Amino acid sequence: xxxxxxxxxxxxxxxxxxxxxxxxxxxxxxxxxxxxxxxxxxxxxxxxxxxxxxxxxxxxxxxxxxxxxxxxxxxxxxxxxxxxxxxxxxxxxxxxxxxxxxxxxxxxxxxxxxxxxxxxxxxxxxxxxxxxxxxxxxxxxxxxxxxxxxxxxxxxxxxxxxxxxxxxxxxxxxxxxxxxxxxxxxxxxxxxxxxxxxxxxxxxxxxxxxxxxxxxxxxxxxxxxxxxxxxxxxxxxxxxxxxxxxxxxxxxxxxxxxxxxxxxxxxxxxxxxxxxxxxxxxxxxxxxxxxxxxxxxxxxxxxxxxxxxxxxxxxxxxxxxxxxxxxxxxxxxxxxxxxxxxxxxxxxxxxxxxxxxxxxxxxxxxxxxxxxxxxxxxxxxxxxxxxxxxxxxxxxxxxxxxxxxxxxxxxxxxxxxxxxxxxxxxxxxxxxxxxxxxxxxxxxxxxxxxxxxxxxxxxxxxxxxxxxxxxxxxxxxxxxxxxxxxxxxxxxxxxxxxxxxxxxxxxxxxxx
Amino acid sequence: xxxxxxxxxxxxxxxxxxxxxxxxxxxxxxxxxxxxxxxxxxxxxxxxxxxxxxxxxxxxxxxxxxxxxxxxxxxxxxxxxxxxxxxxxxxxxxxxxxxxxxxxxxxxxxxxxxxxxxxxxxxxxxxxxxxxxxxxxxxxxxxxxxxxxxxxxxxxxxxxxxxxxxxxxxxxxxxxxxxxxxxxxxxxxxxxxxxxxxxxxxxxxxxxxxxxxxxxxxxxxxxxxxxxxxxxxxxxxxxxxxxxxxxxxxxxxxxxxxxxxxxxxxxxxxxxxxxxxxxxxxxxxxxxxxxxxxxxxxxxxxxxxxxxxxxxxxxxxxxxxxxxxxxxxxxxxxxxxxxxxxxxxxxxxxxxxxxxxxx
Numbered sequence: 001x002x003x004x005x006x007x008x009x010x011x012x013x014x015x016x017x018x019x020x021x022x023x024x025x026x027x028x029x030x031x032x033x034x035x036x037x038x039x040x041x042x043x044x045x046x047x048x049x050x051x052x053x054x055x056x057x058x059x060x061x062x063x064x065x066x067x068x069x070x071x072x073x074x075x076x077x078x079x080x081x082x083x084x085x086x087x088x089x090x091x092x093x094x095x096x097x098x099x100x101x102x103x104x105x106x107x108x109x110x111x112x113x114x115x116x117x118x119x120x121x122x123x124x125x126x127x128x129x130x131x132x133x134x135x136x137x138x139x140x141x142x143x144x145x146x147x148x149x150x151x152x153x154x155x156x157x158x159x160x161x162x163x164x165x166x167x168x169x170x171x172x173x174x175x176x177x178x179x180x181x182x183x184x185x186x187x188x189x190x191x192x193x194x195x196x197x198x199x200x201x202x203x204x205x206x207x208x209x210x211x212x213x214x215x216x217x218x219x220x221x222x223x224x225x226x227x228x229x230x231x232x233x234x235x236x237x238x239x240x241x242x243x244x245x246x247x248x249x250x251x252x253x254x255x256x257x258x259x260x261x262x263x264x265x266x267x268x269x270x271x272x273x274x275x276x277x278x279x280x281x282x283x284x285x286x287x288x289x290x291x292x293x294x295x296x297x298x299x300x301x302x303x304x305x306x307x308x309x310x311x312x313x314x315x316x317x318x319x320x321x322x323x324x325x326x327x328x329x330x331x332x333x334x335x336x337x338x339x340x341x342x343x344x345x346x347x348x349x350x351x352x353x354x355x356x357x358x359x360x361x362x363x364x365x366x367x368x369x370x371x372x373x374x375x376x377x378x379x380x381x382x383x384x385x386x387x388x389x390x391x392x393x394x395x396x397x398x399x400x401x402x403x404x405x406x407x408x409x410x411x412x413x414x415x416x417x418x419x420x421x422x423x424x425x426x427x428x429x430x431x432x433x434x435x436x437x438x439x440x441x442x443x444x445x446x447x448x449x450x451x452x453x454x455x456x457x458x459x460x461x462x463x464x465x466x467x468x469x470x471x472x473x474x475x476x477x478x479x480x481x482x483x484x485x486x487x488x489x490x491x492x493x494x495x496x497x498x499x500x501x502x503x504x505x506x507x508x509x510x511x512x
Numbered sequence: 513x514x515x516x517x518x519x520x521x522x523x524x525x526x527x528x529x530x531x532x533x534x535x536x537x538x539x540x541x542x543x544x545x546x547x548x549x550x551x552x553x554x555x556x557x558x559x560x561x562x563x564x565x566x567x568x569x570x571x572x573x574x575x576x577x578x579x580x581x582x583x584x585x586x587x588x589x590x591x592x593x594x595x596x597x598x599x600x601x602x603x604x605x606x607x608x609x610x611x612x613x614x615x616x617x618x619x620x621x622x623x624x625x626x627x628x629x630x631x632x633x634x635x636x637x638x639x640x641x642x643x644x645x646x647x648x649x650x651x652x653x654x655x656x657x658x659x660x661x662x663x664x665x666x667x668x669x670x671x672x673x674x675x676x677x678x679x680x681x682x683x684x685x686x687x688x689x690x691x692x693x694x695x696x697x698x699x700x701x702x703x704x705x706x707x708x709x710x711x712x713x714x715x716x717x718x719x720x721x722x723x724x725x726x727x728x729x730x731x732x733x734x735x736x737x738x739x740x741x742x743x744x745x746x747x748x749x750x751x752x753x754x755x756x757x758x759x760x761x762x763x764x765x766x767x768x769x770x771x772x773x774x775x776x777x778x779x780x781x782x783x784x785x786x787x788x789x790x791x792x793x794x795x796x797x798x799x800x801x802x803x804x805x806x807x808x809x810x811x812x813x814x815x816x817x818x819x820x821x822x823x824x825x826x827x828x829x830x831x832x833x834x835x836x837x838x839x840x841x842x843x844x845x846x847x848x849x850x851x852x853x854x855x856x857x858x859x860x861x862x863x864x865x866x867x868x869x870x871x
Contacts, residue, residue, distance in 0.1 A: 011747040012704035015855035021708045093814040097831030
């Protein structure tokens with residue numbers, strides 16, 4: 001028996017983006033009339049079509065509970081694209097051409113018959129559009145429906161066939177370790193792990209991917225990226241917004257589950273990971289999961305002293321008076337859900353031994369800022385004397401994810417005075433002004449990655465479980481009132497406890 | 513030139529004093545040297561470079577060469593700091609030099625002192641002929657990339673052959689870009705995409721006919737089609753046999769792979785002369801015929817119709833966006849894409865037999 005040999009690469013594709021080489025496929029979006037689809041997915045697909053990224057033969061099948069005709073769905077879709085596309089004005093001809101490749105199927109997820117109709121529809125489309133049976137199923141539906149959809153796909157025989165079958169699910173992946181494992185079990189009952197794409201759109205952002213480029217494509221930073229040189233790392237995910245219309249969801253989730261379990265820990269993993277062998281899914285995700293597993297479990301005392309939870313009270317944000325969390329719609333008036341979370345963790349490995357990583361995230365903070373600040377140790381000797389260095393801060397590299405994506409290096413320079421006085425200066429790299437062209441939206445990148453079968457920027461089940469292991473321990477302690485919930489006025493940088501967390505070690509939060 | 517540099521420094525210092533916040537964000541990423549040999553073109557290029565600079569921080573040096581007349585030089589400089597609508601701060605600097613007489617033959621001595629150090633230098637030759645000009649070669653010594661637009665040459669095949677000669681001499685040291693090659697990108701992508709699926713990869717060795725149609729009124733207008741044919745030949749390892757002209761509207765070239773390549777003229781209607789209007793690739797693999805046809809929709813414009821036939825399945829017709837791209841956008845793409853494009857270089861070299869026939 002001889003092993004099948006991989007076909008030679010397409011010689012015509014040389015010099016072209018790999019995104020031009022996806023095989024023809026059909027895409028089914030469950031929940032195609034929902035908010036995520038309308039705001040993100042459909043505009044992303046339009047922009048891919050406009051940039052000629054979608055392979056010839058591609059067709060979108062919208063599936064949702066709403067009884068709509070194909071024309072009604074297309075009209076709705078056109079409105080969404082016009083309203084939410086990142087490229088404006090919308091190219092009418094490109095939109096019109098894209099809408100020709102869209103169809104709609106009303107579908108009740110509880111009824112197997114609907115999925116059997118979908119199977120017949122996909123079979124006919126595969127034949128007519130030469131897609132070789134390739135299908136991507138996107139669950140743009142509330143997370144509780146994922147198991148049901150996966151089971152129905154299996155029951156209708158849609159989980160396998162000619163070509164590939166892949167399923168995309170959106171975060172949150174479960175609400176704790178147990179439910180995450182159960183979700184993975186159900187998905188894997190229908191699809192192999194390499195066909196399950198858990199999407200955390202944060203990882204699709206250019207600036208998040210640039211963390212890896214910054215670290216591993218430059219020889220000057222990696223040697224100093226260790227506990228020998230780094231004093232500590234601060235990861236901040238701050239939002240001035242409240243919970244908007246998500247009260248019902250948020251009051252069950254809270255900041256820890258909503259941001260720390262996924263976005264913040266993913267950022268930590270990218271900053272702390274060892275160099276992967278290659279920028280491909282196995283290596284990158286292996287290294288990330290090693291970091292997550294290396295985070296030292298917090299003892300009961302540490303859970304009380306090294307985590308902080310807060311809830312915003314009434315206050316002023318960006319010149320507007322805003323209500324407290326408990327006065328928000330769909331929030332219980334006696335809610336103890338945290339809208340702010342901060343914690344200190346240690347990554348127990350050779351590189352980061354005893355270097356604290358401080359994570360904080362919150363709603364109704366003064367401004368939007370997602371950034372990672374790597375703060376370096378002071379020089380071992382004050383060559384210029386204490387007086388000259390009075391105003392000099394430690395060196396720091398700040399990786400700014402949003403807004404104003406870029407990187408800053410802070411260092412000391414001699415002030416132009418007669419004597420020796422040192423001041424802090426910044427070297428700034430701004431992403432937007434250094435590169436031409438629009439960066440693709442995270443969803444555009446991730447949709448194409450899925451069609452190409454590249455899961456590098458998707459979350460693997462063991463990553464999800466490692467993150468939940470850490471978060472579950474904190475949740476358990478918080479449910480027991482340890483530490484107590486603090487309040488902070490909206491528009492401030494969080495509860496006092498968060499400041500004390502750093503002050504206890506002679507440090508302070510950097511204000512973005 | 514020392515006065516030019518002095519004035520440029522003075523303008524920068526003034527700007528720094530007037531608006532220190534803006535100036536702090538100076539982050540020029542390249543030098544763009546544009547060489548023009550006629551007045552109309554210089555005016556157009558000035559506008560193009562300004563448009564590119566509006567969203568991209570660069571130092572633009574535009575030189576209008578007059579090979580005749582007394583040796584002299586006039587200069588105009590501007591430095592501008594501003595913010596894009598999304599708040600991103602940019603700075604651009606532009607130097608316009610008009611050069612007469614002997615100085616025009618030693619243009620490198622004007623360019624070098626004006627380059628921002630440590631940044632890649634792109635030289636955009638906008639002349640209609642003489643890619644091999646000595647002055648241009650001198651400038652290339654301090655450059656990373658030569659950019660041309662072969663569609664603007666008076667005699668495209670002849671100038672492209674000169675360019676191919678230059679590639680042979682300098683190809684190891686600098687990169688080459690052709691705006692026409694960028695314009696052909698959507699065509700190349702659509703063709704490559706057709707062969708991407710594993711089960712279609714074998715079709716590549718079974719191609720029997722490649723027909724490339726250009727909006728053309730004379731053979732020289734089919735140089736773009738020759739470039740696409742060169743791309744296919746270099747990627748697929750074809751060698752062209754004896755190239756022959758069949759009347760004024762058709763050039764045929766057999767290949768050693770049994771594929772027949774034809775370059776055909778179509779009356780230019782709603783498409784600028786020299787632009788590709790259709791491409792057909794067809795063949796037979798086993799018992800299955802296959803064909804891919806991409807044709808510009810010349811009635812409504814802005815997109816092409818892609819028709820795919822494989823075996824007995826019904827024809828799949830799809831609309832592919834193919835918007836008319838402005839020269840500014842194309843230049844922007846070239847500058848963004850990087851320095852070396854070995855695929856272009858190989859395609860140009862492979863197209864030489866066809867270009868010679870079209871000359």
